[in-house]
Amino acid sequence: MELKNYFDYNATTPVDPRVVEAMRPFFSENFHNPSSFYSQAGEALQAIEVAREQAAKLLNARPDEIFFTSGGTESDNLAIQGVASMYKEKGNHIITSAIEHPAVLKTCQFLAKKKGFEVTYLPVDEKGYVSPKELKESIKDATILVTIMHANNEIGTLQPLKALAEIAHSRGVYFHTDAVQSTGKIPVDVKDLGVDMLSFSSHKIYGPKGMGVLYIKKGVKIDPLLFGGGHEHGLRAGTENVTGIVGIGKAAEIALAEMREEEKKLRPLRDRLKKMILETIPDVLVNGDPENGLYNTLNVSIRHIEGESILALLDGNGFALSSGSACSSKSLDPSHVLLAIGLKHEDAHGSLRISLGKYNSEDAVNSLLETLPVVVQRLRSMSPFWTNKK
Amino acid sequence: MYSKKVIEHFQNSKNYGKIENADGIGKVGNKKCGDVMWIYIKIENGLIADAKFETFGCVAAIATSSMAIDMMKGKPVEEALAITNKAVAEALDGLPPEKMHCSILAEEGIKAAIEDYMSKKKNN
Numbered sequence: 292m293e294l295k296n297y298f299d300y301n302a303t304t305p306v307d308p309r310v311v312e313a314m315r316p317f318f319s320e321n322f323h324n325p326s327s328f329y330s331q332a333g334e335a336l337q338a339i340e341v342a343r344e345q346a347a348k349l350l351n352a353r354p355d356e357i358f359f360t361s362g363g364t365e366s367d368n369l370a371i372q373g374v375a376s377m378y379k380e381k382g383n384h385i386i387t388s389a390i391e392h393p394a395v396l397k398t399c400q401f402l403a404k405k406k407g408f409e410v411t412y413l414p415v416d417e418k419g420y421v422s423p424k425e426l427k428e429s430i431k432d433a434t435i436l437v438t439i440m441h442a443n444n445e446i447g448t449l450q451p452l453k454a455l456a457e458i459a460h461s462r463g464v465y466f467h468t469d470a471v472q473s474t475g476k477i478p479v480d481v482k483d484l485g486v487d488m489l490s491f492s493s494h495k496i497y498g499p500k501g502m503g504v505l506y507i508k509k510g511v512k513i514d515p516l517l518f519g520g521g522h523e524h525g526l527r528a529g530t531e532n533v534t535g536i537v538g539i540g541k542a543a544e545i546a547l548a549e550m551r552e553e554e555k556k557l558r559p560l561r562d563r564l565k566k567m568i569l570e571t572i573p574d575v576l577v578n579g580d581p582e583n584g585l586y587n588t589l590n591v592s593i594r595h596i597e598g599e600s601i602l603a604l605l606d607g608n609g610f611a612l613s614s615g616s617a618c619s620s621k622s623l624d625p626s627h628v629l630l631a632i633g634l635k636h637e638d639a640h641g642s643l644r645i646s647l648g649k650y651n652s653e654d655a656v657n658s659l660l661e662t663l664p665v666v667v668q669r670l671r672s673m674s675p676f677w678t679n680k681k
Numbered sequence: 682m683y684s685k686k687v688i689e690h691f692q693n694s695k696n697y698g699k700i701e702n703a704d705g706i707g708k709v710g711n712k713k714c715g716d717v718m719w720i721y722i723k724i725e726n727g728l729i730a731d732a733k734f735e736t737f738g739c740v741a742a743i744a745t746s747s748m749a750i751d752m753m754k755g756k757p758v759e760e761a762l763a764i765t766n767k768a769v770a771e772a773l774d775g776l777p778p779e780k781m782h783c784s785i786l787a788e789e790g791i792k793a794a795i796e797d798y799m800s801k802k803k804n805n
Contacts, residue, residue: 596737603691618714618739618741623782673697673734675737
Protein backbone atom coordinates (compact mmCIF):
# COMPACT_ATOMS: atom_id res chain seq x y z
CA MET A 292 0.00 0.00 0.00
CA GLU A 293 1.44 3.36 -1.08
CA LEU A 294 1.06 5.68 1.85
CA LYS A 295 4.59 6.48 2.68
CA ASN A 296 4.36 10.08 3.78
CA TYR A 297 1.25 9.78 5.92
CA PHE A 298 2.15 10.46 9.58
CA ASP A 299 -1.30 11.12 11.03
CA TYR A 300 -2.53 7.68 12.09
CA ASN A 301 -3.97 9.03 15.35
CA ALA A 302 -6.34 11.10 13.20
CA THR A 303 -7.47 8.18 11.10
CA THR A 304 -6.18 5.08 9.33
CA PRO A 305 -6.72 3.60 5.88
CA VAL A 306 -8.97 0.54 5.81
CA ASP A 307 -6.89 -2.64 5.72
CA PRO A 308 -7.50 -4.44 2.37
CA ARG A 309 -8.40 -7.62 4.31
CA VAL A 310 -11.12 -5.64 6.08
CA VAL A 311 -12.45 -4.36 2.75
CA GLU A 312 -12.60 -7.94 1.47
CA ALA A 313 -14.51 -9.10 4.54
CA MET A 314 -17.02 -6.26 4.15
CA ARG A 315 -17.53 -6.59 0.40
CA PRO A 316 -20.23 -9.33 0.33
CA PHE A 317 -22.45 -7.31 2.68
CA PHE A 318 -22.96 -4.34 0.38
CA SER A 319 -24.91 -5.87 -2.51
CA GLU A 320 -24.84 -9.67 -2.27
CA ASN A 321 -26.08 -10.03 1.24
CA PHE A 322 -27.79 -6.69 1.83
CA HIS A 323 -30.55 -8.21 3.96
CA ASN A 324 -31.93 -6.75 7.14
CA PRO A 325 -30.57 -8.94 9.93
CA SER A 326 -33.94 -8.71 11.69
CA SER A 327 -35.83 -10.31 8.79
CA PHE A 328 -37.08 -13.89 8.70
CA TYR A 329 -35.47 -15.45 5.61
CA SER A 330 -32.26 -17.41 5.57
CA GLN A 331 -30.06 -14.71 3.98
CA ALA A 332 -31.03 -12.39 6.82
CA GLY A 333 -29.92 -15.11 9.20
CA GLU A 334 -26.52 -15.06 7.54
CA ALA A 335 -26.25 -11.30 8.05
CA LEU A 336 -27.21 -11.77 11.69
CA GLN A 337 -24.62 -14.51 11.95
CA ALA A 338 -21.95 -12.14 10.52
CA ILE A 339 -22.82 -9.57 13.18
CA GLU A 340 -22.37 -12.14 15.92
CA VAL A 341 -19.00 -13.20 14.52
CA ALA A 342 -17.92 -9.55 14.58
CA ARG A 343 -19.18 -9.21 18.14
CA GLU A 344 -16.99 -12.12 19.17
CA GLN A 345 -13.99 -10.62 17.35
CA ALA A 346 -14.48 -7.27 19.09
CA ALA A 347 -14.99 -9.01 22.44
CA LYS A 348 -11.74 -10.96 22.05
CA LEU A 349 -9.78 -7.77 21.41
CA LEU A 350 -10.95 -6.48 24.81
CA ASN A 351 -11.02 -9.82 26.66
CA ALA A 352 -14.75 -9.22 27.11
CA ARG A 353 -17.85 -11.37 26.54
CA PRO A 354 -19.71 -10.94 23.23
CA ASP A 355 -22.87 -9.84 25.07
CA GLU A 356 -20.88 -6.97 26.58
CA ILE A 357 -20.17 -5.46 23.12
CA PHE A 358 -22.57 -2.84 21.72
CA PHE A 359 -22.06 -1.49 18.21
CA THR A 360 -22.36 2.26 17.68
CA SER A 361 -21.56 4.80 14.98
CA GLY A 362 -18.11 5.55 16.39
CA GLY A 363 -16.03 6.70 19.33
CA THR A 364 -18.06 9.88 19.72
CA GLU A 365 -21.35 8.03 20.01
CA SER A 366 -19.84 5.47 22.38
CA ASP A 367 -18.62 8.25 24.68
CA ASN A 368 -21.98 10.02 24.51
CA LEU A 369 -23.89 6.82 25.16
CA ALA A 370 -21.77 5.90 28.18
CA ILE A 371 -21.82 9.33 29.80
CA GLN A 372 -25.36 10.40 28.97
CA GLY A 373 -26.59 6.87 29.56
CA VAL A 374 -25.23 6.84 33.12
CA ALA A 375 -26.34 10.42 33.75
CA SER A 376 -29.90 9.64 32.68
CA MET A 377 -30.11 6.36 34.58
CA TYR A 378 -28.63 7.54 37.86
CA LYS A 379 -29.56 11.23 38.10
CA GLU A 380 -31.70 10.49 41.18
CA LYS A 381 -28.68 8.95 42.86
CA GLY A 382 -26.32 11.85 42.19
CA ASN A 383 -25.41 14.67 39.86
CA HIS A 384 -21.62 14.68 39.96
CA ILE A 385 -19.30 13.47 37.18
CA ILE A 386 -15.51 13.43 37.26
CA THR A 387 -13.37 13.61 34.13
CA SER A 388 -9.98 15.01 33.16
CA ALA A 389 -8.81 18.23 31.56
CA ILE A 390 -7.29 16.43 28.55
CA GLU A 391 -10.24 14.38 27.30
CA HIS A 392 -11.38 14.26 23.69
CA PRO A 393 -14.15 16.79 22.89
CA ALA A 394 -16.61 13.87 22.65
CA VAL A 395 -16.25 13.53 26.42
CA LEU A 396 -15.62 17.16 27.37
CA LYS A 397 -18.53 18.60 25.42
CA THR A 398 -20.90 15.91 26.63
CA CYS A 399 -19.97 16.76 30.22
CA GLN A 400 -20.33 20.47 29.50
CA PHE A 401 -23.80 19.85 28.08
CA LEU A 402 -24.85 17.89 31.16
CA ALA A 403 -23.56 20.70 33.38
CA LYS A 404 -25.25 23.44 31.39
CA LYS A 405 -28.60 21.84 30.60
CA LYS A 406 -29.16 18.94 32.97
CA GLY A 407 -28.06 20.17 36.38
CA PHE A 408 -24.88 18.13 36.66
CA GLU A 409 -21.70 19.23 38.35
CA VAL A 410 -18.49 18.24 36.59
CA THR A 411 -14.99 18.08 38.04
CA TYR A 412 -12.15 18.34 35.52
CA LEU A 413 -9.07 16.75 37.07
CA PRO A 414 -5.84 18.52 36.15
CA VAL A 415 -2.84 16.61 34.79
CA ASP A 416 0.87 16.93 35.51
CA GLU A 417 3.50 18.07 32.99
CA LYS A 418 3.56 14.68 31.31
CA GLY A 419 -0.21 14.45 31.13
CA TYR A 420 -0.97 12.12 34.05
CA VAL A 421 -4.06 12.30 36.24
CA SER A 422 -3.23 11.80 39.90
CA PRO A 423 -5.03 8.89 41.60
CA LYS A 424 -4.81 10.82 44.87
CA GLU A 425 -6.60 13.76 43.32
CA LEU A 426 -9.31 11.49 41.95
CA LYS A 427 -9.80 10.00 45.40
CA GLU A 428 -10.23 13.44 46.94
CA SER A 429 -12.69 14.53 44.25
CA ILE A 430 -15.21 11.72 44.70
CA LYS A 431 -18.30 12.74 46.64
CA ASP A 432 -21.50 11.01 47.66
CA ALA A 433 -23.16 12.55 44.60
CA THR A 434 -20.56 11.16 42.18
CA ILE A 435 -22.10 8.68 39.72
CA LEU A 436 -19.41 8.43 37.05
CA VAL A 437 -15.69 8.81 36.48
CA THR A 438 -14.68 9.03 32.81
CA ILE A 439 -10.97 9.24 32.03
CA MET A 440 -9.33 8.43 28.73
CA HIS A 441 -6.83 5.60 28.34
CA ALA A 442 -4.31 7.09 25.84
CA ASN A 443 -4.29 10.73 24.91
CA ASN A 444 -4.69 11.39 21.19
CA GLU A 445 -2.25 14.29 21.06
CA ILE A 446 0.60 13.31 23.36
CA GLY A 447 0.04 9.56 23.77
CA THR A 448 0.21 9.55 27.57
CA LEU A 449 -1.35 6.40 29.07
CA GLN A 450 -3.31 6.88 32.27
CA PRO A 451 -2.95 4.49 35.23
CA LEU A 452 -6.48 3.22 34.55
CA LYS A 453 -6.31 0.23 36.84
CA ALA A 454 -5.55 2.39 39.87
CA LEU A 455 -8.09 5.02 38.86
CA ALA A 456 -10.87 2.48 38.29
CA GLU A 457 -10.13 0.83 41.64
CA ILE A 458 -10.55 4.15 43.40
CA ALA A 459 -13.89 4.80 41.69
CA HIS A 460 -15.12 1.32 42.59
CA SER A 461 -14.06 1.66 46.22
CA ARG A 462 -16.69 4.42 46.40
CA GLY A 463 -19.28 2.52 44.33
CA VAL A 464 -18.84 4.78 41.29
CA TYR A 465 -18.89 3.58 37.67
CA PHE A 466 -15.74 4.01 35.58
CA HIS A 467 -15.79 4.69 31.83
CA THR A 468 -12.77 5.12 29.59
CA ASP A 469 -12.36 6.50 26.09
CA ALA A 470 -9.86 3.98 24.75
CA VAL A 471 -10.08 5.11 21.13
CA GLN A 472 -6.32 5.67 20.83
CA SER A 473 -5.07 2.65 22.78
CA THR A 474 -7.37 -0.11 21.50
CA GLY A 475 -5.73 -2.01 18.69
CA LYS A 476 -2.32 -0.49 19.43
CA ILE A 477 -1.62 -2.02 22.84
CA PRO A 478 -3.30 -4.82 24.80
CA VAL A 479 -6.54 -3.46 26.27
CA ASP A 480 -8.03 -5.96 28.69
CA VAL A 481 -11.23 -4.75 30.31
CA LYS A 482 -10.98 -7.32 33.11
CA ASP A 483 -7.42 -6.38 33.96
CA LEU A 484 -8.16 -2.64 33.75
CA GLY A 485 -11.34 -3.10 35.77
CA VAL A 486 -13.40 -0.63 33.78
CA ASP A 487 -17.20 -0.73 33.59
CA MET A 488 -17.47 0.86 30.15
CA LEU A 489 -14.99 1.41 27.35
CA SER A 490 -15.27 3.17 23.99
CA PHE A 491 -13.31 2.39 20.88
CA SER A 492 -13.50 3.32 17.24
CA SER A 493 -13.12 1.39 14.01
CA HIS A 494 -11.35 3.96 11.86
CA LYS A 495 -8.41 4.21 14.24
CA ILE A 496 -7.71 0.48 13.86
CA TYR A 497 -7.76 0.16 10.06
CA GLY A 498 -11.52 -0.39 9.92
CA PRO A 499 -14.20 1.70 8.20
CA LYS A 500 -15.31 5.11 9.46
CA GLY A 501 -18.71 5.41 11.12
CA MET A 502 -18.33 2.38 13.41
CA GLY A 503 -17.55 2.09 17.08
CA VAL A 504 -18.01 -0.12 20.09
CA LEU A 505 -19.13 0.57 23.60
CA TYR A 506 -18.17 -2.21 25.97
CA ILE A 507 -20.54 -2.39 28.92
CA LYS A 508 -19.69 -4.79 31.69
CA LYS A 509 -22.36 -7.41 32.37
CA GLY A 510 -24.69 -6.08 35.04
CA VAL A 511 -24.04 -2.39 34.40
CA LYS A 512 -27.28 -0.70 33.36
CA ILE A 513 -27.47 2.53 31.40
CA ASP A 514 -30.17 4.36 29.43
CA PRO A 515 -30.07 4.46 25.61
CA LEU A 516 -29.62 7.59 23.50
CA LEU A 517 -31.48 6.25 20.48
CA PHE A 518 -34.92 4.66 20.67
CA GLY A 519 -36.54 2.51 18.05
CA GLY A 520 -36.63 -1.13 17.02
CA GLY A 521 -34.84 -2.60 20.01
CA HIS A 522 -31.53 -3.42 18.33
CA GLU A 523 -28.41 -4.10 20.42
CA HIS A 524 -30.60 -5.32 23.29
CA GLY A 525 -32.56 -2.08 23.20
CA LEU A 526 -29.49 0.01 23.92
CA ARG A 527 -28.88 1.30 20.41
CA ALA A 528 -31.83 1.20 18.04
CA GLY A 529 -31.42 1.35 14.28
CA THR A 530 -30.97 -1.33 11.63
CA GLU A 531 -27.46 -2.65 12.05
CA ASN A 532 -24.70 -1.28 9.82
CA VAL A 533 -23.81 -4.81 8.77
CA THR A 534 -20.89 -3.90 6.51
CA GLY A 535 -19.45 -1.60 9.18
CA ILE A 536 -19.91 -4.18 11.90
CA VAL A 537 -18.21 -6.86 9.81
CA GLY A 538 -15.45 -4.32 9.16
CA ILE A 539 -14.82 -3.42 12.80
CA GLY A 540 -14.88 -7.11 13.70
CA LYS A 541 -12.28 -8.02 11.09
CA ALA A 542 -10.17 -4.98 12.03
CA ALA A 543 -10.32 -6.07 15.70
CA GLU A 544 -9.24 -9.60 14.77
CA ILE A 545 -6.28 -8.34 12.74
CA ALA A 546 -5.27 -5.84 15.44
CA LEU A 547 -5.25 -8.53 18.11
CA ALA A 548 -3.10 -10.80 15.96
CA GLU A 549 -0.64 -8.14 14.77
CA MET A 550 -0.31 -5.41 17.41
CA ARG A 551 2.85 -6.82 18.93
CA GLU A 552 4.51 -6.90 15.50
CA GLU A 553 3.39 -3.32 14.94
CA GLU A 554 4.98 -2.22 18.16
CA LYS A 555 8.24 -3.98 17.26
CA LYS A 556 8.34 -2.09 14.00
CA LEU A 557 6.99 1.31 15.04
CA ARG A 558 8.59 1.93 18.43
CA PRO A 559 12.15 2.06 17.01
CA LEU A 560 10.97 4.33 14.18
CA ARG A 561 9.30 6.70 16.64
CA ASP A 562 12.36 6.67 18.91
CA ARG A 563 14.59 7.42 15.94
CA LEU A 564 12.37 10.35 14.96
CA LYS A 565 12.63 11.74 18.45
CA LYS A 566 16.38 11.33 18.69
CA MET A 567 17.10 12.77 15.25
CA ILE A 568 14.72 15.72 15.60
CA LEU A 569 16.41 16.65 18.88
CA GLU A 570 19.81 16.29 17.22
CA THR A 571 19.07 18.23 14.04
CA ILE A 572 16.76 20.98 15.27
CA PRO A 573 17.65 23.22 18.21
CA ASP A 574 15.04 24.48 20.68
CA VAL A 575 12.61 21.58 20.54
CA LEU A 576 10.50 20.40 23.48
CA VAL A 577 9.20 16.84 23.68
CA ASN A 578 5.64 16.77 25.01
CA GLY A 579 4.12 13.95 27.05
CA ASP A 580 5.98 10.83 28.13
CA PRO A 581 6.99 8.97 24.93
CA GLU A 582 8.84 6.11 26.66
CA ASN A 583 5.81 5.06 28.70
CA GLY A 584 3.07 6.33 26.38
CA LEU A 585 1.82 5.13 22.99
CA TYR A 586 4.74 3.77 20.98
CA ASN A 587 3.50 5.33 17.74
CA THR A 588 3.11 8.92 18.93
CA LEU A 589 5.59 11.78 19.12
CA ASN A 590 4.52 15.30 20.02
CA VAL A 591 7.11 18.06 19.89
CA SER A 592 7.00 21.83 20.21
CA ILE A 593 9.29 23.45 17.68
CA ARG A 594 9.87 26.74 19.40
CA HIS A 595 9.67 30.17 17.75
CA ILE A 596 7.50 29.05 14.82
CA GLU A 597 3.86 28.22 14.37
CA GLY A 598 2.32 24.80 13.73
CA GLU A 599 0.00 25.49 10.82
CA SER A 600 2.89 26.98 8.87
CA ILE A 601 4.96 23.87 9.55
CA LEU A 602 2.07 21.65 8.41
CA ALA A 603 1.60 23.72 5.25
CA LEU A 604 5.25 23.56 4.20
CA LEU A 605 5.36 19.84 4.98
CA ASP A 606 2.14 19.38 3.01
CA GLY A 607 3.80 21.17 0.09
CA ASN A 608 6.42 18.41 0.28
CA GLY A 609 3.80 15.67 0.43
CA PHE A 610 3.85 14.98 4.19
CA ALA A 611 0.64 14.68 6.23
CA LEU A 612 0.91 15.54 9.95
CA SER A 613 -1.05 17.50 12.53
CA SER A 614 -0.54 20.23 15.12
CA GLY A 615 -2.16 21.55 18.27
CA SER A 616 -1.58 25.14 17.22
CA ALA A 617 -4.29 27.76 17.56
CA CYS A 618 -4.04 28.59 13.87
CA SER A 619 -4.92 25.09 12.78
CA SER A 620 -8.14 25.19 14.81
CA LYS A 621 -11.12 27.38 14.01
CA SER A 622 -11.38 28.50 17.62
CA LEU A 623 -8.02 30.33 17.66
CA ASP A 624 -7.24 28.55 20.91
CA PRO A 625 -4.28 26.20 21.08
CA SER A 626 -4.80 22.59 22.12
CA HIS A 627 -6.42 22.23 25.55
CA VAL A 628 -4.20 19.19 26.11
CA LEU A 629 -0.96 21.09 25.59
CA LEU A 630 -2.15 23.95 27.79
CA ALA A 631 -3.19 21.44 30.48
CA ILE A 632 0.33 19.97 30.62
CA GLY A 633 1.57 23.50 31.26
CA LEU A 634 2.93 24.58 27.88
CA LYS A 635 3.11 28.29 27.19
CA HIS A 636 0.75 29.48 24.47
CA GLU A 637 3.55 30.06 22.00
CA ASP A 638 4.98 26.58 22.56
CA ALA A 639 1.56 24.96 22.12
CA HIS A 640 1.38 27.06 18.96
CA GLY A 641 4.52 25.41 17.58
CA SER A 642 3.47 21.84 18.30
CA LEU A 643 3.75 19.03 15.81
CA ARG A 644 2.23 15.58 16.21
CA ILE A 645 3.76 12.65 14.38
CA SER A 646 1.67 9.50 14.70
CA LEU A 647 2.92 6.36 12.97
CA GLY A 648 1.04 3.37 11.65
CA LYS A 649 1.50 0.11 9.89
CA TYR A 650 2.18 1.48 6.42
CA ASN A 651 5.06 3.70 7.52
CA SER A 652 8.56 2.62 6.55
CA GLU A 653 12.06 3.54 7.62
CA ASP A 654 12.51 5.28 4.24
CA ALA A 655 9.53 7.53 4.89
CA VAL A 656 10.82 8.38 8.35
CA ASN A 657 14.20 9.24 6.83
CA SER A 658 12.69 11.49 4.23
CA LEU A 659 10.62 13.28 6.90
CA LEU A 660 13.82 13.71 8.90
CA GLU A 661 15.47 15.28 5.85
CA THR A 662 12.61 17.66 5.10
CA LEU A 663 11.62 18.82 8.58
CA PRO A 664 14.85 20.71 9.44
CA VAL A 665 14.67 22.56 6.09
CA VAL A 666 11.07 23.58 6.72
CA VAL A 667 11.87 24.67 10.27
CA GLN A 668 14.88 26.65 9.10
CA ARG A 669 12.83 28.55 6.52
CA LEU A 670 10.09 29.46 8.99
CA ARG A 671 12.58 30.41 11.67
CA SER A 672 14.37 32.72 9.27
CA MET A 673 11.03 34.58 9.02
CA SER A 674 10.27 34.60 12.75
CA PRO A 675 11.20 37.61 14.89
CA PHE A 676 11.30 35.32 17.93
CA TRP A 677 14.08 33.29 16.31
CA THR A 678 16.10 36.00 14.55
CA ASN A 679 16.12 38.20 17.66
CA LYS A 680 16.80 35.37 20.05
CA LYS A 681 19.52 36.31 22.48
CA MET B 682 -9.05 26.39 2.24
CA TYR B 683 -6.45 28.97 1.14
CA SER B 684 -6.36 30.66 -2.28
CA LYS B 685 -3.50 29.90 -4.66
CA LYS B 686 -2.17 33.39 -4.10
CA VAL B 687 -2.02 32.89 -0.34
CA ILE B 688 -0.09 29.66 -0.77
CA GLU B 689 2.22 31.26 -3.32
CA HIS B 690 3.07 34.15 -1.00
CA PHE B 691 3.45 31.78 1.93
CA GLN B 692 5.74 29.33 0.14
CA ASN B 693 7.79 31.64 -2.04
CA SER B 694 7.92 35.00 -0.32
CA LYS B 695 11.22 36.83 -0.61
CA ASN B 696 9.93 39.79 1.40
CA TYR B 697 11.07 38.54 4.78
CA GLY B 698 14.13 39.46 6.79
CA LYS B 699 15.52 42.44 8.63
CA ILE B 700 16.48 45.86 7.32
CA GLU B 701 19.60 47.10 9.09
CA ASN B 702 19.19 50.70 10.24
CA ALA B 703 15.53 50.71 9.31
CA ASP B 704 13.81 54.09 9.44
CA GLY B 705 10.78 52.55 11.09
CA ILE B 706 9.86 49.24 12.69
CA GLY B 707 6.26 48.29 13.42
CA LYS B 708 5.81 45.53 16.00
CA VAL B 709 2.26 44.26 16.29
CA GLY B 710 0.64 41.15 17.65
CA ASN B 711 -2.68 39.44 18.05
CA LYS B 712 -3.24 38.67 21.71
CA LYS B 713 -5.92 36.09 21.04
CA CYS B 714 -4.18 33.79 18.58
CA GLY B 715 -0.60 34.72 19.47
CA ASP B 716 0.62 35.80 16.01
CA VAL B 717 3.35 38.45 15.92
CA MET B 718 4.37 40.60 12.94
CA TRP B 719 7.28 43.01 12.59
CA ILE B 720 7.42 45.36 9.61
CA TYR B 721 10.71 47.14 8.75
CA ILE B 722 10.73 50.17 6.39
CA LYS B 723 13.37 52.31 4.73
CA ILE B 724 12.22 55.77 3.56
CA GLU B 725 13.78 57.83 0.77
CA ASN B 726 12.29 61.11 -0.52
CA GLY B 727 8.95 60.40 1.13
CA LEU B 728 8.69 57.02 -0.58
CA ILE B 729 8.90 53.59 1.00
CA ALA B 730 12.13 52.54 -0.68
CA ASP B 731 12.35 49.15 0.98
CA ALA B 732 10.26 47.08 3.34
CA LYS B 733 10.59 43.64 4.94
CA PHE B 734 8.70 41.53 7.44
CA GLU B 735 9.41 39.06 10.21
CA THR B 736 6.37 37.07 11.29
CA PHE B 737 5.57 34.36 13.80
CA GLY B 738 2.27 32.93 12.70
CA CYS B 739 0.21 30.79 10.42
CA VAL B 740 0.04 30.57 6.63
CA ALA B 741 -2.36 33.52 6.47
CA ALA B 742 -0.23 35.67 8.77
CA ILE B 743 2.87 35.08 6.65
CA ALA B 744 1.03 35.58 3.35
CA THR B 745 -0.61 38.84 4.47
CA SER B 746 2.79 40.08 5.74
CA SER B 747 4.32 39.35 2.37
CA MET B 748 1.45 40.97 0.45
CA ALA B 749 1.58 44.04 2.69
CA ILE B 750 5.25 44.48 1.77
CA ASP B 751 4.44 44.17 -1.97
CA MET B 752 1.66 46.74 -1.61
CA MET B 753 3.62 49.37 0.31
CA LYS B 754 6.96 49.19 -1.46
CA GLY B 755 7.60 52.20 -3.70
CA LYS B 756 4.52 54.02 -2.43
CA PRO B 757 4.48 57.48 -0.85
CA VAL B 758 4.15 57.23 2.92
CA GLU B 759 0.61 58.71 2.92
CA GLU B 760 -0.57 56.15 0.38
CA ALA B 761 0.91 53.29 2.37
CA LEU B 762 -0.90 54.59 5.44
CA ALA B 763 -4.18 54.22 3.57
CA ILE B 764 -3.73 50.47 2.88
CA THR B 765 -6.61 48.63 4.54
CA ASN B 766 -6.82 45.07 5.76
CA LYS B 767 -9.58 44.44 3.22
CA ALA B 768 -7.30 45.55 0.39
CA VAL B 769 -4.59 43.15 1.59
CA ALA B 770 -7.08 40.28 1.82
CA GLU B 771 -8.54 41.07 -1.61
CA ALA B 772 -5.10 41.21 -3.19
CA LEU B 773 -4.63 37.65 -1.92
CA ASP B 774 -7.92 36.57 -3.54
CA GLY B 775 -9.57 36.43 -0.12
CA LEU B 776 -8.94 34.74 3.21
CA PRO B 777 -11.02 32.19 5.14
CA PRO B 778 -13.35 34.06 7.56
CA GLU B 779 -11.50 32.83 10.66
CA LYS B 780 -8.23 34.17 9.18
CA MET B 781 -9.41 37.71 8.43
CA HIS B 782 -7.80 38.89 11.67
CA CYS B 783 -4.41 38.17 10.07
CA SER B 784 -5.06 40.89 7.48
CA ILE B 785 -5.87 43.31 10.32
CA LEU B 786 -2.44 42.54 11.73
CA ALA B 787 -0.91 43.47 8.35
CA GLU B 788 -2.72 46.83 8.26
CA GLU B 789 -1.68 47.53 11.85
CA GLY B 790 1.90 46.52 11.06
CA ILE B 791 2.17 48.95 8.16
CA LYS B 792 0.71 51.77 10.27
CA ALA B 793 2.94 50.97 13.25
CA ALA B 794 6.08 51.01 11.09
CA ILE B 795 5.16 54.39 9.57
CA GLU B 796 4.24 55.82 12.97
CA ASP B 797 7.59 54.67 14.31
CA TYR B 798 9.30 56.43 11.39
CA MET B 799 7.26 59.63 11.96
CA SER B 800 8.03 59.77 15.68
CA LYS B 801 11.76 59.20 15.08
CA LYS B 802 11.75 61.96 12.46
CA LYS B 803 10.05 64.31 14.90
CA ASN B 804 12.61 63.60 17.61
CA ASN B 805 15.59 64.19 15.33
